[in-house]
Amino acid sequence: MMKRLIAVMVLLCAGPSALAVEPPRDFVPPPPSMIPNFREQSRDVVIELGTYAKKRNPAFQVLMRGGSELLVKGEQEMDWDDLHDPTGTNFMKRLPLRSVFRPLVKVLDGIVMDGLYCGPYAFDNKPLDEVLKARRDLDLELDAEKKRGIHRPPVAVEMGPFSNDPAEELRKYNDLKQKQARAEIQRRETYALDAIRSEGRNVLAIEMCDKPADRDAAYKGAIRDRVTPFAKIGTGPLDETPRAHPAFENAKEILTVANARNWLPVLRSDRFGTKGKFVEAIAETNYDIVLVDVAHRSAELLVKADISRLKFKKLGPRRLVIAVMPLGRAYDWRWYWQKGWEVGNPAFLYALDEGPGTYITDMGSGEWRGLLGKYLGGIMDLGFDGVMFDDVGTYQWFEELMPLGG
Incomplete structure (x- = not known):
């Protein structure tokens, strides 16, 4: 019985699983001492891109969706330090546990978090200050x-x-494991929220709620917590026709994320028909921020005139138009994809992901970073007011593929 309890405790103490896809064919894990710090790789990419954007245009708004563990040093990076410096030679140079990575925070105007008020990892409508x-x-x-x-x-x-x-024991074990995973994810999110708010940055939320009452409660909680919310009924892609009159509608000019009271993320535009209909549908709304892809239906690139059309609310005042930019995944339907690409060719296409035509990318690849730099430069050339870095959390996949414990 004692052995069984110990085994259960070990499993419960493990972090939530992130490995959703199979490793690459013929994958051989490196020795622990050769495993990169995948969080540092992802963090460096965001810092490099954000620094470029801010240097080119200080008013350019930079958001990051996901990647909570990149903001604050956690146990994973403490273990990585111990593994790569077993004698403690550089101990005094290490950042302590729960230190904020301020170079990353410096380039961000805010973070986007999913499910603060609706969903399995919500904080049960407790005020964030109390949490x-x-x-x-x-x-x-x-x-x-x-x-x-x-x-x-x-x-x-x-x-x-x-x-x-045995069946009842397995059920109880699974319940405990889910409860443990939920608590661990919430813990990591609290560190990110605390860090970003303490540094005077902003929090935006995407909420997918079960029913209208939950959506209304999410909006109420977000305003209480000084969070800029978007909430919808049901799960699925962010591709719905927006409401013309959003929650907290206002006639103010919005030039920074900090001043926004609402926002509209539309990551897929297939349902709108032509590009012209898509642009017109978004232009006929009064959201303070609109988030869109650089290409309609992932193929027809928006042009400067389209972006200019979106920059004004139906009421007339200026608002922000922000582009989504995935970092940790590549998609075979995006503008940069070339014929003949597959896993391993080019080398930064590390593995197939769950979704069709979706690939996990190697954030440590110079070639991939170069492509991302061109991507961001193109976004700025089109006249977007900002960017939201998406698919940032793929470092978790690599960490599970190559655990430090071997």
Whole structure:
């Protein structure tokens, strides 16, 4: 019985799984000492791109969706430091646990988070200020205990009760595992939220709610928490025809993310018909920020005239038009795709992802980074007011593919 309890505890303490696809064919994991810091690779890409954008146009708005662990140093990077510096030669140069990576925060105007108010990882409509304070207080308590030689996990691990019925025991184990994964994801998000807000940056939310009452509660909670919300009913792609009169509609001119009260992300425009109909549908709204792809139906690139048309609300005042830009994935339907590309050719196409025509990319590849630089330059040339870096969290896939523990 004791062995079984220990095994369950080990599984529960493990982080949530991110490995959604098979590893590349003939993949041989490198020795732990040769495993890159995948978070650092992703962080460096965002910093490099954001620095370029801000240097070229200081008013250009930069957002990042996902990648919570990139903002604050967590246990994974502490373990990486220990593995690559076992004697502690560079110990004094290391950032301590839970340090904020300020060079990253510096290039961001805000982060986009999914499911703060609706979904499996929502904070149960608790005020974010209370959630963040509770996490800070608990961390202070854990740090004090650690100094006394008491090592308590950052997320509580529940044990039992277990049953003599194997089916019932498996069900309870799965329930505990899901509860543990939820608590761990929420913990990581609290660190990101605390870091970004403490540095005076902004939080935008995408909420996919089950029913209208949940959507209304999400909007109410977001305003309470000083979060800029977008909420819809149901899951699925962000491709719906927008409401002409958004929540918190206003006639103010919006030139920064900080001043926005609402926003509209439309990542797929297939449902709108022609490009002209798509541009017209968005132009006939009063959202403070609109987020769109650079190409209608992923093929027909928007032009400067289209962007200019979108920059004004139906009421007349100026608003922000932001482009989505995936970093950690490549898509065979995007403008840059070339005939003959496949996994391994070019080398930055690391593995097939779950979605059709979707590939995990190697963020450490200079060739991929060069393509991303051209991508961002093109976005700025078209006259967009900002960019949202998407698909940032693929470092989690690499971390599970190549665990530090071997």
